[in-house]
Amino acid sequence: MNEKVKSGSRNVAIVGPYLSGKTTLMESLLFVTGAITRKGSVKDGNTVGDSAAESRDRHMSVEVSAASTEYNDTGFTFIDCPGSVEFAQETYNALMGVDAAIVVCEPITDRVLTLAPLFKFLDDWEIPHLVFVNKMDRANINVLDTLHALKAVSSRPLVAHQYPIIQAEQLIGFIDLVSEQAYKYHAGGPADPIPFPEELKEEEHIARAEMLETLANFDDHLLEELLEDIEPPQEEILTDLKLELGADLVVPVFFGVAEQDYGVRPLLEALLREAPEPEIMAERRLKAKGGDSPVAQVLKTYYTPQGGKLSLVRVWRGKLTDGIVLNGVRAGGLYRLMGQQQQQINEAYPGEIVAVSRLENIKTGETLSCEQLTTALPKAEQLEPVYALAITPEKRNDEVKLSSAITKLLEEDCSLAWEQHGDTHEVILWGQGEIHLQVALDRLRRKYNLPMTTHLPQVPYKETIRKPASSIHGRYKHQSGGHGQFGDVYLDIKPLPRGEGFNFKETIVGGVVPKQYIPGVEIGVREFLSHGPLGFPVVDVAVTLTNGSYHTVDSSEQAFKQAARLAMQTGIPKCEPTLLEPIIRVQVSTPSEFTAKVLQLVTGRRGQILGYEGIHDWQGWDSVSAYLPQAEMQNFIVELRSLTLGVGSFHWEYDHLQEVPDRIADRIRTSGNGNGGNGNGNK
Numbered sequence: 001m002n003e004k005v006k007s008g009s010r011n012v013a014i015v016g017p018y019l020s021g022k023t024t025l026m027e028s029l030l031f032v033t034g035a036i037t038r039k040g041s042v043k044d045g046n047t048v049g050d051s052a053a054e055s056r057d058r059h060m061s062v063e064v065s066a067a068s069t070e071y072n073d074t075g076f077t078f079i080d081c082p083g084s085v086e087f088a089q090e091t092y093n094a095l096m097g098v099d100a101a102i103v104v105c106e107p108i109t110d111r112v113l114t115l116a117p118l119f120k121f122l123d124d125w126e127i128p129h130l131v132f133v134n135k136m137d138r139a140n141i142n143v144l145d146t147l148h149a150l151k152a153v154s155s156r157p158l159v160a161h162q163y164p165i166i167q168a169e170q171l172i173g174f175i176d177l178v179s180e181q182a183y184k185y186h187a188g189g190p191a192d193p194i195p196f197p198e199e200l201k202e203e204e205h206i207a208r209a210e211m212l213e214t215l216a217n218f219d220d221h222l223l224e225e226l227l228e229d230i231e232p233p234q235e236e237i238l239t240d241l242k243l244e245l246g247a248d249l250v251v252p253v254f255f256g257v258a259e260q261d262y263g264v265r266p267l268l269e270a271l272l273r274e275a276p277e278p279e280i281m282a283e284r285r286l287k288a289k290g291g292d293s294p295v296a297q298v299l300k301t302y303y304t305p306q307g308g309k310l311s312l313v314r315v316w317r318g319k320l321t322d323g324i325v326l327n328g329v330r331a332g333g334l335y336r337l338m339g340q341q342q343q344q345i346n347e348a349y350p351g352e353i354v355a356v357s358r359l360e361n362i363k364t365g366e367t368l369s370c371e372q373l374t375t376a377l378p379k380a381e382q383l384e385p386v387y388a389l390a391i392t393p394e395k396r397n398d399e400v401k402l403s404s405a406i407t408k409l410l411e412e413d414c415s416l417a418w419e420q421h422g423d424t425h426e427v428i429l430w431g432q433g434e435i436h437l438q439v440a441l442d443r444l445r446r447k448y449n450l451p452m453t454t455h456l457p458q459v460p461y462k463e464t465i466r467k468p469a470s471s472i473h474g475r476y477k478h479q480s481g482g483h484g485q486f487g488d489v490y491l492d493i494k495p496l497p498r499g500e501g502f503n504f505k506e507t508i509v510g511g512v513v514p515k516q517y518i519p520g521v522e523i524g525v526r527e528f529l530s531h532g533p534l535g536f537p538v539v540d541v542a543v544t545l546t547n548g549s550y551h552t553v554d555s556s557e558q559a560f561k562q563a564a565r566l567a568m569q570t571g572i573p574k575c576e577p578t579l580l581e582p583i584i585r586v587q588v589s590t591p592s593e594f595t596a597k598v599l600q601l602v603t604g605r606r607g608q609i610l611g612y613e614g615i616h617d618w619q620g621w622d623s624v625s626a627y628l629p630q631a632e633m634q635n636f637i638v639e640l641r642s643l644t645l646g647v648g649s650f651h652w653e654y655d656h657l658q659e660v661p662d663r664i665a666d667r668i669r670t671s672g673n674g675n676g677g678n679g680n681g682n683k
């Protein structure tokens with residue numbers, strides 16, 4: 001490829017539901033434009049898009065992958081995005097840097113709902129997008145039903161740009177609805193013009209009239225022509241398509257078979273003619289014209305198999321040069337990407353997407369510049385983690401290496417998170433689902449030589465008491481050789497309201513417990529409460545030191561600590577100790593047709609529904625609020641997705657502690673933890 005393409009560039013993300021054919025489409029786009037001479041396949045694990053080992057292993061994309069090519073003197077960078085909801089963060093981050101997106105879907109009407117969250121994201125950010133209905137080689141396709149179903153999930157009007165010609169259940173060509181020219185596909189080359197298929201005249205007419213009417217909704221001149229029955233010139237239709245796509249007012253629809261390259265050239269032609277130039281998105285994102293000092297944004301961070309850091313960057317303004325200092329960091333080399341292959345370049349121009357090496361400490365989403373910028377470019381919202389596993393290095397000595405490796409993992413993927421739990425001491429890896437975490441664990445093993453074992457995280461139960469007990473005596477007396485140990489206390493123990501934690505008071509009169517020993521009493525009480533009789537920390541308890549006695553020689557802070565422990569050991573069992581479990585407040589988003597099932601899911605997991613209502617800016621979607629015990633949350637996202645075609649999601653936050661019902665408390669007591677030992681032992 002030339003160092004600088006002659007007439008600008010287009011950056012296009014390829015997005016859409018899981019397995020709809022995005023990676024296959026990118027392969028075909030690269031083949032048709034001559035960037036690759038042999039097409040790989042997802043099955044054989046040799047595509048450009050799925051060149052990462054973790055993608056190849058699973059025959060699915062697990063991260064974004066960029067490839068630059070050239071078509072008709074225009075540079076194109078395609079970004080193949082993963083379709084699985086568990087990797088949605090990758091897609092959202094990449095979409096923030098493109099000029100347009102191709103939404104790839106399958107012609108299956110009852111699965112188009114899976115497009116809804118993506119359409120919403122594209123429309124919220126006004127990202128121009130077109131739809132490529134792939135896999136038109138399937139049997140029993142109904143074009144009109146497919147279009148109808150797609151329209152129902154898009155807030156922007158869809159306009160068919162082509163009408164597919166199907167014979168004997170095979171896509172054999174298309175009619176271009178702008179020129180009304182029909183074409184026939186054949187393998188290995190561009191489609192040939194053919195005479196208009198008269199049998200499709202009526203359907204084609206309806207589709208074209210609908211396209212023109214939709215375009216006319218945003219163009220008065222075209223509307224007048226239609227009202228007066230004047231045939232609008234093709235140029236006018238194309239101009240409208242370009243303007244209205246660029247402003248995300250309409251969504252043109254194409255049909256094809258990516259595996260056979262059918263429909264791929266017309267798609268490229270449309271991108272060339274109708275997708276907005278990079279300056280349009282740059283003006284929208286930068287919110288101001290002018291200035292030529294470089295501004296860029298990181299769309300993805302990679303740690304290459306060799307260990308070097310590589311940032312995929314959109315140049316919004318100005319020129320990047322080898323060794324440029326961005327945000328105070330001197331960049332290494334500049335590269336154009338072809339999947340995992342890199343071609344070194346000296347400069348990157350506005351509107352290009354390139355990779356920059358060694359941008360240490362710079363994160364995905366960050367705005368890059370040479371000078372201090374007053375405002376950062378918008379970036380995609382960070383998804384909350386919804387699925388957790390506790391992880392342990394297979395080799396004990398690896399614990400030290402773990403935190404630096406996880407830091408790098410999180411740089412590559414900000415929808416992962418980790419914590420060392422304060423109560424359970426487990427290292428917990430958080431993410432978007434089972435496959436997401438398994439991919440992270442694969443990377444730990446493969447890139448950082450850190451094999452891990454996993455188990456379900458323990459539920460951080462607590463204990464409390466139901467009843468008070470007073471004047472509980474604890475005496476510690478020990479005689480050993482030299483001088484002895486003596487401490488003697490009386491404690492009042494009483495429950496506190498939920499959430500109050502712990503407090504310690506003393507009402508000692510006459511110095512029966514001297515001042516210097518009282519901190520020892522408090523320490524003894526606290527130590528006891530950190531691990532109560534049921535095995536968990538005790539909370540919502542007030543303890544008062546009311547009385548005691550001491551010995552002038554043998555007493556010490558240490559001895560009073562022991563005395564306090566003894567008193568607590570005697571006292572707490574008299575106070576009806578009971579288990580508390582953390583309760584999470586969840587806010588589930590679901591298409592309303594699944595709301596009833598979601599309510600059942602919540603109540604079936606000991607949840608308490610707080611209410612549900614329509615989401616005000618998302619027609620056809622409900623938000624369900626509920627309390628759910630944390631012990632019931634482990635697989636909640638998995639179940640929710642399986643009930644909602646994968647599109648249900650939820651926000652959550654810790655809310656309060658609540659007494660565990662007796663029958664469940666018994667189970668926890670006997671198993672030691674709520675998971676009942678059903679750790680999944682995954683590696």
Ligand SMILES: Nc1nc2c(ncn2[C@@H]2O[C@H](COP(=O)(O)OP(=O)(O)OP(=O)(O)O)[C@@H](O)[C@H]2O)c(=O)[nH]1
Nearest residue numbers: 018019020021022023024060061083135257258259
């Ligand atoms: N019949 C048919 N199969 C196709 C077509 N395009 C892709 N496939 C197959 O569909 C499966 C998924 O294709 P991919 O290209 O991996 O789909 P994807 O959208 O990239 O998948 P993710 O990135 O994992 O979401 C593969 O088995 C492809 O061979 C097509 O046009 N027709």
Ligand SMILES: [Mg+2]
Nearest residue numbers: 022023060061
């Ligand atoms: Mg893919």
